[in-house]
Amino acid sequence: MTHHIVEVQDLNYTYPGGVHALQGVSFRIVHGESVGVVGANGAGKSTLLRHLNGYLMPVQGSVRIGDCLVAKPTLRDVRRAVGMVFQDPDDQLFMPTVYEDVAFGPLNLGLPAAEVEARVMQALDTVGAAHLRDRPPHRLSGGEKRAVAIATVLSMAPDLLVLDEPTSNLDPKARRQFIELLRTFRHTKIIATHDLDMILDLCERTIVLHGGRVTADGPTLQIFNDPELLMRSHLEKPLRMQACPVCGKPT
Amino acid sequence: MSTIESALLDMGGLDILAAQNTPIHRRDPRAKVLTALAFIVTVVSFSKYDLSGLLPLFLYPVVLVALGNLPPRYLLGKLLLASPFALIIGVFNPLLDRTILLRIGPVGLSGGWISFVSILLRFLLTVSAALILISTTGFNAVCLALTRLKVPHVLTVQLMLLYRYIFVLAEEASRMVRAWSLRAVKSRRMSPKVFSSLVGQLLLRAVDRAQRIHMAMLSRGFDGEIRLIRPLRFGMADALFVLAWTAFFVLARACNLPQLLGQAVLGITR
Ligand SMILES: Nc1ncnc2c1ncn2[C@@H]1O[C@H](COP(=O)(O)OP(=O)(O)OP(=O)(O)O)[C@@H](O)[C@H]1O
Numbered sequence: 001m002t003h004h005i006v007e008v009q010d011l012n013y014t015y016p017g018g019v020h021a022l023q024g025v026s027f028r029i030v031h032g033e034s035v036g037v038v039g040a041n042g043a044g045k046s047t048l049l050r051h052l053n054g055y056l057m058p059v060q061g062s063v064r065i066g067d068c069l070v071a072k073p074t075l076r077d078v079r080r081a082v083g084m085v086f087q088d089p090d091d092q093l094f095m096p097t098v099y100e101d102v103a104f105g106p107l108n109l110g111l112p113a114a115e116v117e118a119r120v121m122q123a124l125d126t127v128g129a130a131h132l133r134d135r136p137p138h139r140l141s142g143g144e145k146r147a148v149a150i151a152t153v154l155s156m157a158p159d160l161l162v163l164d165e166p167t168s169n170l171d172p173k174a175r176r177q178f179i180e181l182l183r184t185f186r187h188t189k190i191i192a193t194h195d196l197d198m199i200l201d202l203c204e205r206t207i208v209l210h211g212g213r214v215t216a217d218g219p220t221l222q223i224f225n226d227p228e229l230l231m232r233s234h235l236e237k238p239l240r241m242q243a244c245p246v247c248g249k250p251t
Numbered sequence: 252m253s254t255i256e257s258a259l260l261d262m263g264g265l266d267i268l269a270a271q272n273t274p275i276h277r278r279d280p281r282a283k284v285l286t287a288l289a290f291i292v293t294v295v296s297f298s299k300y301d302l303s304g305l306l307p308l309f310l311y312p313v314v315l316v317a318l319g320n321l322p323p324r325y326l327l328g329k330l331l332l333a334s335p336f337a338l339i340i341g342v343f344n345p346l347l348d349r350t351i352l353l354r355i356g357p358v359g360l361s362g363g364w365i366s367f368v369s370i371l372l373r374f375l376l377t378v379s380a381a382l383i384l385i386s387t388t389g390f391n392a393v394c395l396a397l398t399r400l401k402v403p404h405v406l407t408v409q410l411m412l413l414y415r416y417i418f419v420l421a422e423e424a425s426r427m428v429r430a431w432s433l434r435a436v437k438s439r440r441m442s443p444k445v446f447s448s449l450v451g452q453l454l455l456r457a458v459d460r461a462q463r464i465h466m467a468m469l470s471r472g473f474d475g476e477i478r479l480i481r482p483l484r485f486g487m488a489d490a491l492f493v494l495a496w497t498a499f500f501v502l503a504r505a506c507n508l509p510q511l512l513g514q515a516v517l518g519i520t521r
């Protein structure tokens with residue numbers, strides 16, 4: 001087993017319409033790291049994440065997850081290792097009850113019923129949603145849906161959590177709870193978001209994408225303290241790092 | 252919300268009903284699927300002028316609704332939603348088929364009218380059997396049962412996804428109609444132009460969303476087969492359920508029970 005859990009090398013991707021969404025993206029992530037992926041709308045964040053579980057195949061370059069090179073024959077192992085949480089939980093929750101939804105992944109892994117049951121209850125407990133087990137997912141609140149969506153991938157015991165805009169559409173309290181929940185996870189995490197304050201809370205490292213290229217990759221604080229870089233990448237300092245709007249003093 | 256909109260969104264309600272625990276809900280999905288099939292075949296096999304022979308078959312939906320603790324009003328609402336199809340199919344019969352088959356005093360009933368009523372009755376029976384099947388079993392379990400009964404996988408998974416996407420589509424549609432109605436203050440009617448562009452938009456959005464759902468399924472190891480956690484066990488009670496109902500259906504088909512009953516009553520009073 002190599003030390004690197006994710007290794008992306010010179011990744012290029014062009015959508016059928018001709019949009020060059022990724023152009024020569026390379027980075028490595030080691031076990032236990034939490035990495036933020038930030039960038040303007042259309043920078044290529046979602047496209048990058050879709051390569052990590054083999055939904056999109058590289059046109060050029062390679063993606064390696066643990067020991068597996070992402071390709072057709074390894075898809076099963078890759079998808080077992082990578083837990084992908086999507087932007088809209090409605091896309092992720094498609095079974096009639098929360099319980100069945102969380103059991104969907106483990107059942108596909110071919111686990112025995114008792115093991116599935118245990119994993120489902122553990123995942124639901126972890127996200128504090130055990131009481132929702134018999135509810136239909138499409139009638140939950142936004143925050144509850146988000147928690148259940150996380151449980152659906154936790155139940156597969158992934159090595160790597162990949163989250164695309166996990167805090168969009170959450171109210172401040174739900175957002176805070178969600179961040180605290182993510183903080184308790186020991187998994188390697190990759191989080192794509194516009195919520196730079198969350199990155200500040202959760203990720204010691206940040207990768208900045210712009211126009212399908214990596215424009216910066218380094219310690220989060222260092223990147224957020226580089227106004228010139230942020231401006232070039234159509235980003236802004238996290239609110240918490242900006243001067244106080246009332247008194248003008250830096251916080 | 253307009254009524255058709257809410258009715259569509261409410262279709263998910265059938266699956267909520269399916270989460271109950273009654274003697275009917277506890278039966279193996281395969282038992283219920285087989286019985287429902289036998290019922291539907293029986294209903295369809297009646298001749299098109301048969302009215303009284305159909306009546307005893309109402310026992311089946313009535314018993315299942317009662318034992319399965321299903322809300323009759325809710326199911327009737329769903330039936331009404333689908334009834335225009337039956338009306339369209341049957342409505343020409345009275346015009347086409349004018350032979351008088353039955354005389355009640357001075358009024359002659361033509362074959363067309365009788366077959367029209369018969370179509371309505373058969374529609375009522377078959378659709379309510381389908382609704383009851385889903386609301387006592389759950390759609391996914393019905394699909395699973397079909398798979399175990401050797402219906403090809405491709406078909407049952409398609410069916411399951413179709414069911415899931417119908418709600419998605421309905422939700423998407425209702426959101427668009429709401430957006431339109433908030434802006435179209437003056438006209439309450441949609442012009443054909445607006446309507447066609449709305450439908451086009453809807454299709455694109457639905458395809459997009461279906462793709463995202465598919466992506467989510469794939470990333471959780473979906474390989475074309477849907478597995479459910481509930482183990483299927485076909486027990487004594489399930490066999491009895493199928494046998495008893497099938498026997499009743501055969502009996503109802505073979506001899507006209509209301510007629511027999513009428514003769515018996517007359518025989519006693521005579
Ligand atoms: N399915 C698609 N077909 C064609 N082009 C696409 C598709 N999805 C994305 N693109 C294009 O690829 C580029 C990158 O899109 P991507 O969704 O990866 O950006 P993003 O960084 O996730 O943006 P956002 O912050 O808005 O989510 C954009 O120019 C977009 O228009």
Ligand SMILES: [Mg+2]
Pocket residue numbers: 045046047164
């Ligand atoms: Mg995106």
